[in-house]
Amino acid sequence: MSDSSVLLDAPQSPDHLLGTQLRNLRKAMPGKPSHKALGALVLVSGSLIGRIEDGSRKCLPDLAQRLDEVMGTDGVLYRMALYAAAESDKRRRESDRHKRRQKPVARSDGGQGILGGEAALTASDGSPLDRRSFITAAGVTALAPGVLRDLVANLEIRAPRTSVHTSDIDEIHSAAAVLKTLDGRHGGGGIVRQLAVTQLKDSLELIQVCPQPLRGSLFTAVGRLSVVIGQSAFDTYAHADARRVFELATTCAEEANDWGLRGYAYSWRSRQETWCGDADRGLTYAELGLARADRLTPTEQAWLLNAKARALAKMGRVQETLAAVGASDEAFARAVPGAERPWMSFYDQAQHAGDTGHAWFDIALVTGNPTEPIARLQSAVDHHGAGYVRSRALSRTKLATLQMRLGDPQEASQSALTALDEVGHLRSRRAADDLRSLYQVTTPHKHSDDVAHLRQRIKTTLESA
Known part of the structure; x- marks a missing residue:
């Protein structure tokens, strides 16, 4: 079994996932250093490195940060360590809350449905309960947020993925379209963004098990979804998140050799930087998106030229701004209705x-x-x-x-x-x-x-x- 195959075994705890990632990254290093050799670089024992890799010991964030530094992994392990620590705290709080919960009220309904017929209600000690008091109390309890969360805490949302089909890719495209609509109507905050991030995490898992013939299509779908999430994060000023997912979208587009999606992602990266006050970077991203403009549709060209114009305008370059707007008008005049890629249908x-x-x-x-x-x-x-x-x-x-x-x-x-x-x-x-x-x-x-x-x-x- 290869090192990467363990990633497909599920479910794994955050600590086990971090350990698997550490082992894979260590073995990908030049010379494949041993536990002892890697431990020496970060001032811990080799046995600790081994226990972290097999998931039996936690990797504290400060150690994860040192590992990232010596392994050149750009904060990957540090972020996973923070997530693992947060999940551990969450489980501890839920356990404490469970211990504090009162004994549940027992009921007898004679098999006749909700509080069926005139069946008597009894508490856990066998004493009778007034029916209306019970209903009122139960209603209040059921509406408590903690209780509601507990009701769904152990639901199996989905089984571990071991294969990818075209229907999975279609589903990602559909999710992106729906989330884009919700974002346009309600803005990028609240449950819209939460839904989008959940969908993205599920979609990224598919890349690990995707067969080669479908990889290009899958990367395009994930890239499209990433742009939607980036827009949502940008709209709510979660700028660091927006930059990460826009970069992910660009990477996916390049993996898929999809020039249109690449231009779409760069346009949004340009708009974000211009909005944040870095018009020079915004102009750079717009120009990057316009590379090989001959491979872009007229509408894609217009969309990128507008991003370029916005950056130039913020820089006070009047004539260049007007020229970019004029070029955008000319490009849009060449657009063929109904011939655009799905993500450009809004334009x-x-x-x-x-x-x-x-x-x-x-x-x-x-x-x-x-x-x-x-x-x-x-x-x-x-x-x-x-x-x-x-x-x-x-x-x-x-x-x-x-x-x-x-x-x-x-x-x-x-x-x-x-x-x-x-x-x-x-x-x-x-x-x-x-x-x-x-x-x-x-x-x-x-x-x-x-x-x-x-x-x-x-x-x-x-x-x-």
């Missing part, structure tokens, strides 16, 4: 108008001419469908900001009030930050009744976010 006329409008936004602030971006953003607002609540809200807030700063404050107030109704239902840190920017530009007009009302609404929305 329609409304999305193009909004995306280029956002790039124009910073240029308008420099030139003082908001006519073109206002027209584009208004078109996006008017044509985004019901599934694009966040996109419409972001465009509407940008539109109101431009109108407030360079146009008509009263008109801006009406646009902003509608945006507030949408943002209030989103879990989106980006949308909230755009509202803060809008609030700042209302200051010169704060004595207007309409603007004063708007400012109060913005404060209320942000406070409840």
